[in-house]
Amino acid sequence: MANQIKRFENKVALVTGGRSGIGRAIARRLQAEGATVITAQRGEDTEFDSIKADFSDAHTPQRIIEEVISRAGQLDVLVNNAGMMMEAGIEEMSLEDWQRNITVNLxxxxxxxxxxxxxxxxxxxxxxxxxxxxxxxxxxxxxAYCVSKSGLHGLTRSVAVDHGHEGIRCNAVAPGWIDTELNIDMIAASDDAEVFQRNIGKIHPVGRSGTPEEVAALVAFLAADEAGFITGQIYPVDGGRMTKLSLP
Structure with missing residues (x-):
């Protein structure tokens, strides 16, 4: 990024799920703005200093934070981005799968x-x-995905309320349809990728789907000191999709 502002110089950021998609864009944006970035996910990250992590294991989060402090000596920004989605009706979803979604996402x-x-x-x-x-x-x-993300929004507000007096802020972004590798591959595998992509554009007032970099730009702003009076908020990044009423 040419002439990129440096809002995170001398700061350390942990980005979970930073190896691909939105997480990768966030990690790159924070690094471009001066942060020392560490990512955490199941696989190895060849671009960033990383920690292998299984977020279905309740002991993993404590180990990750301890490792970040051991490596970098401090933590200034935590981005909880790792997540999962399983498609199943309520009657078809097993309790084990339900609990795994809640464990990883919330x-x-x-x-x-x-x-x-x-x-x-x-x-x-x-x-x-x-x-x-x-x-x-x-x-x-x-x-399960909806419940876990609703819960994460509630957790965001609770942390903001409970720890704002300590100088800790907590916000959330709520992405809509974003052109991650996963979504691009899904469109490509559809019966008519061109029609699918055109229909996706129609549901957004801006006429298109979003990019991981657009989500990362908002995350960087919310994490930066200039957003110091913003906390406990949930920001949709959805091209106006949630605002647009469906046709009769």
Missing amino acids: TAPFLLIRAALPYLRKTKGSIVNTGSTEGLAANPNHA
């Missing part, structure tokens, strides 16, 4: 925040959670 961020608070307190740090427009509304057969 319990893991809670445990990461809990472990990170002592260090964020020292740096007057910031938390940004990756929620979803499905935490505000629902698509078919996404009950």
Whole structure:
């Protein structure tokens, strides 16, 4: 990024799920603005200093935060971006799958925040959670995902209220249809990719789907000191989709 502002010089950021998609865009944006970035996810990250992590394991979050402090000595920004989605109707979803969705998408961020608070307190740090427009509304057969993201939005507000007096801020972004590798591959595998893409554009007032970099731009702003009077908010990044009423 030419002439990129440096809002995160001398700051350390942890981005979960930073190896691909929105997480990768966030990690790159924070690094471009001067941050020392560490990512955490199941696989190895060849671009960033990374920590292998299984977020279905309740012991993982504490280990990750301890490792970040061991490597970097401080933590200024926590981005809870790692997540999963399983499509199934309520009657078809097993309790095991339900609990795994809740564990990865909601319990893991809670445990990461809990472990990170002592260090964020020292740096007057910031938390940004990756929620979803499905935490505000629902698509078919996404009950577990919707519940987990709604819960993450609620956690965002609670952390903001409970820890704002300590100088810790917590916000969330709620992406809609974003052109991640996963979504691009899904469109390409459809019966008519061109029609699919055109229909996706029609549901957005801006006439197109979003990019991971557009989500990352908002995350960087919310994490930066210039957003110091913003906390406890959920920001849709959806091209106006949630605003547009469907036709009769």
